[in-house]
Amino acid sequence: MESIKVIARNKIVHRDYEILEELECGIVLKGTEIKSVRQGKVSVQEAYCQAKDGKFMIYNMHIAVYDHGNIFNHDEKRDRNLLAHAKEIRKWGQRVKLEGLTIVPIMVYLKDGLAKVQVGLCRGKKKYDKREDMKKESANKQIAKARKR
Numbered sequence: 001m002e003s004i005k006v007i008a009r010n011k012i013v014h015r016d017y018e019i020l021e022e023l024e025c026g027i028v029l030k031g032t033e034i035k036s037v038r039q040g041k042v043s044v045q046e047a048y049c050q051a052k053d054g055k056f057m058i059y060n061m062h063i064a065v066y067d068h069g070n071i072f073n074h075d076e077k078r079d080r081n082l083l084a085h086a087k088e089i090r091k092w093g094q095r096v097k098l099e100g101l102t103i104v105p106i107m108v109y110l111k112d113g114l115a116k117v118q119v120g121l122c123r124g125k126k127k128y129d130k131r132e133d134m135k136k137e138s139a140n141k142q143i144a145k146a147r148k149r
Helices: 033-038 086-099 127-148
Strands: 004-009 017-027 048-052 055-059 080-083 102-111 114-124
Touching: 017 086, 017 102, 033 102, 048 086, 055 086, 055 114, 086 102, 086 114
Parallel strands: none
Antiparallel strands: 004 102, 017 080, 017 114, 048 055, 048 102, 055 080, 102 114
16 A cells, blocks of 8 residues: 655646646655655745656756755755656657647655655646636536535
């Protein structure tokens, strides 16, 4: 049985993007980074991913400096390598180039003690798409309220 503990979510992904596919990737961490992740000091709000040279890289992901660390503490916003199958990386890299899609981190979590990042292959929403989603959401809320009465 696998235990999952969600550390950080990217809340604006569902608002700004239409998620076409999702993929679970491992993340390469150094030194005290895993201790900060376990403390929940992670942010993926401004992070993005790219498929380069047969690797997934995540940029601008913030992992806070570990409180009880020493002079060998990590850089907070360094570029980190994501672990995935080469076939998936090639496939997603081609779709990004050909279809103009984006790879965005959705959430960071611990699965059986290992840090994982869920990334999504996304298409950006237009302004009118966002308005339609808001209309549907408010209509669903009104329906739910009416059912409770």
